[in-house]
Amino acid sequence: MNDKTSDIENAVSVHNVYKNYGDVEALRDLSLDFPRGQLTSLLGPSGCGKTTLLKIIAGLLRANSGEITVNGQPVAGPGPDRAFVFQDFALLPWANVIRNVAFGLELRGVDRSEREAIAEKYIGDVGLKGFEKSYPHELSGGMRQRVGLARALSVDSQVLLMDEPFSAVDEQTRRKFQEDLLKLVKNESKTFIFVTHSIEEAVYVSDQVAILLPRPSRVSEIIRPEGFRHKDANSIRRDPEYLDIVDRIWASLRTYVE
Amino acid sequence: MKLFGYQLPAMSSLILWGLLWEIVGQLELTFFLPPLSAIFSTLMEISTTSVFLKALADTGYAFFIGTSSAIAIGIPVGILMGKSRFLDELLLPWVNMFLSAPLTALVPVLMVLFGFGMKAIIITTALFAIWIIVLNSRAGVMQINRSLVEMAHSFGASPKDAFFKIYFWAALPEILGGVRIGFIRAVKGVIIGQLLISIVGFGALFELYSSNFLMKHFWAVLIVLFAIAFTIAEFLAHLERKVEYYASRR
Ligand SMILES: Nc1ncnc2c1ncn2[C@@H]1O[C@H](COP(=O)(O)OP(=O)(O)OP(=O)(O)O)[C@@H](O)[C@H]1O
Numbered sequence: 373m374n375d376k377t378s379d380i381e382n383a384v385s386v387h388n389v390y391k392n393y394g395d396v397e398a399l400r401d402l403s404l405d406f407p408r409g410q411l412t413s414l415l416g417p418s419g420c421g422k423t424t425l426l427k428i429i430a431g432l433l434r435a436n437s438g439e440i441t442v443n444g445q446p447v448a449g450p451g452p453d454r455a456f457v458f459q460d461f462a463l464l465p466w467a468n469v470i471r472n473v474a475f476g477l478e479l480r481g482v483d484r485s486e487r488e489a490i491a492e493k494y495i496g497d498v499g500l501k502g503f504e505k506s507y508p509h510e511l512s513g514g515m516r517q518r519v520g521l522a523r524a525l526s527v528d529s530q531v532l533l534m535d536e537p538f539s540a541v542d543e544q545t546r547r548k549f550q551e552d553l554l555k556l557v558k559n560e561s562k563t564f565i566f567v568t569h570s571i572e573e574a575v576y577v578s579d580q581v582a583i584l585l586p587r588p589s590r591v592s593e594i595i596r597p598e599g600f601r602h603k604d605a606n607s608i609r610r611d612p613e614y615l616d617i618v619d620r621i622w623a624s625l626r627t628y629v630e
Numbered sequence: 631m632k633l634f635g636y637q638l639p640a641m642s643s644l645i646l647w648g649l650l651w652e653i654v655g656q657l658e659l660t661f662f663l664p665p666l667s668a669i670f671s672t673l674m675e676i677s678t679t680s681v682f683l684k685a686l687a688d689t690g691y692a693f694f695i696g697t698s699s700a701i702a703i704g705i706p707v708g709i710l711m712g713k714s715r716f717l718d719e720l721l722l723p724w725v726n727m728f729l730s731a732p733l734t735a736l737v738p739v740l741m742v743l744f745g746f747g748m749k750a751i752i753i754t755t756a757l758f759a760i761w762i763i764v765l766n767s768r769a770g771v772m773q774i775n776r777s778l779v780e781m782a783h784s785f786g787a788s789p790k791d792a793f794f795k796i797y798f799w800a801a802l803p804e805i806l807g808g809v810r811i812g813f814i815r816a817v818k819g820v821i822i823g824q825l826l827i828s829i830v831g832f833g834a835l836f837e838l839y840s841s842n843f844l845m846k847h848f849w850a851v852l853i854v855l856f857a858i859a860f861t862i863a864e865f866l867a868h869l870e871r872k873v874e875y876y877a878s879r880r
């Protein structure tokens with residue numbers, strides 16, 4: 373990107389967004405800024421509109437009103453500056469892993485040998501080496517999810533929109549992915565928007581956690597877990613501030629669960 | 631098929647019916663049913679005659695052009711209907727009407743419009759095949775996983791990319807099912823065309839043999855037709871099974 377856009381502090385801003393599905397009011401007057409180079413998680417009860425917000429930012433859905441900008445430009449549709457990781461993976465069942473991972477690049481017109489080389493790298497990164505020629509139905513849920521992750525990473529977009537990207541992987545892999553994600557945020561100047569159901573996960577990986585209220589959804593609270601960011605991966609989970617924030621979020625969310 | 635717990639070889643029901651036919655034929659109960667063995671020897675006799683080969687070529691030509699155009703038009707139209715609500719509402723009533731309409735009754739109109747030649751026969755053939763192809767392609771697209779469409783969209787797929795890389799493949803199992811049934815209907819269409827429009831091809835042979843009560847010849851041609859239709863249908867069913875592995879997991 374050129375200098376002008378990277379001057380803007382927020383990679384993505386959402387202002388006064390309303391979204392209705394017919395009679396269902398999903399988002400009401402929602403505003404939230406996503407600082408550049410940071411990871412923001414959206415945390416909230418099921419059905420509160422997290423996917424809806426993510427898809428609006430992706431340009432896949434139109435808000436009824438409100439302003440959404442990416443790098444200062446209003447969003448008119450999907451663009452190469454954003455990549456989406458789908459909650460239900462959205463893999464092509466008739467294509468093998470390498471074609472699925474390279475599919476984003478294929479659509480962007482990258483030629484075959486080049487895109488397969490890139491895909492190969494990300495397949496390795498998500499731990500699927502050796503499965504390049506497998507088809508989605510031959511993979512477990514967690515492996516499929518990783519294919520979707522590799523596909524989004526391989527297009528090298530500035531903003532990554534991740535809809536519960538670790539929901540189907542086992543706990544060990546999940547922890548490893550969380551650590552990888554932290555490294556990714558640190559090393560690449562990408563902006564991550566991350567939907568999760570797990571409070572621990574949100575606090576562990578996020579620079580900022582936005583807590584959404586149940587439908588019609590607004591941001592009820594923004595928490596910035598900063599004190600332990602510099603610590604190494606293992607000691608974060610035992611950090612008192614980390615545990616504190618987890619408790620605080622749980623306290624404000626539990627009213628909606630009951 | 632299973633009988634008393636034994637797995638019978640494929641198509642054993644055909645063999646059974648063939649045997650029954652042979653017996654009834656040998657009993658000479660009716661001129662309508664000559665013995666199957668006699669029909670086959672007639673088939674051997676006529677299958678090398680130039681009349682038969684010409685009929686086969688004529689019928690094959692009309693069938694091939696008719697079904698190809700039904701596929702070439704039917705699949706894209708069906709996919710577009712599945713994609714666009716507007717096109718769907720515009721076209722669906724017509725497709726449904728033609729699907730259930732007695733197309734044979736339309737043949738005279740086609741003759742007026744397109745003359746008494748090959749053209750009208752080809753169009754009749756295509757008309758018999760196309761509607762089910764349209765409807766199945768449409769159904770295939772309708773059940774497509776919305777996420778796949780969104781995914782392609784999010785990575786910047788052009789409408790052309792979405793059509794050829796998502797919609798077509800996602801609907802392929804249904805499309806093949808439609809093509810299979812369309813082919814079977816086209817067999818009917820081509821013969822009806824050849825009987826009603828201009829007496830050529832297999833239609834002419836049927837006409838000739840049945841009006842002269844040459845039942846052995848009549849059945850021989852019918853069996854050839856059945857064998858061709860059966861082979862095509864089995865081949866398409868085989869393709870369908872090949873793509874089914876992902877159809878069930880969409
Ligand atoms: N296409 C749609 N048509 C009608 N209502 C919808 C549609 N999509 C979502 N909704 C409604 O909007 C609300 C928000 O949906 P959304 O998928 O954004 O929730 P979510 O926060 O992602 O939930 P989850 O955590 O379970 O994935 C839900 O109550 C849902 O019923």
Ligand SMILES: [Mg+2]
Nearest residue numbers: 422423459535
């Ligand atoms: Mg969701």
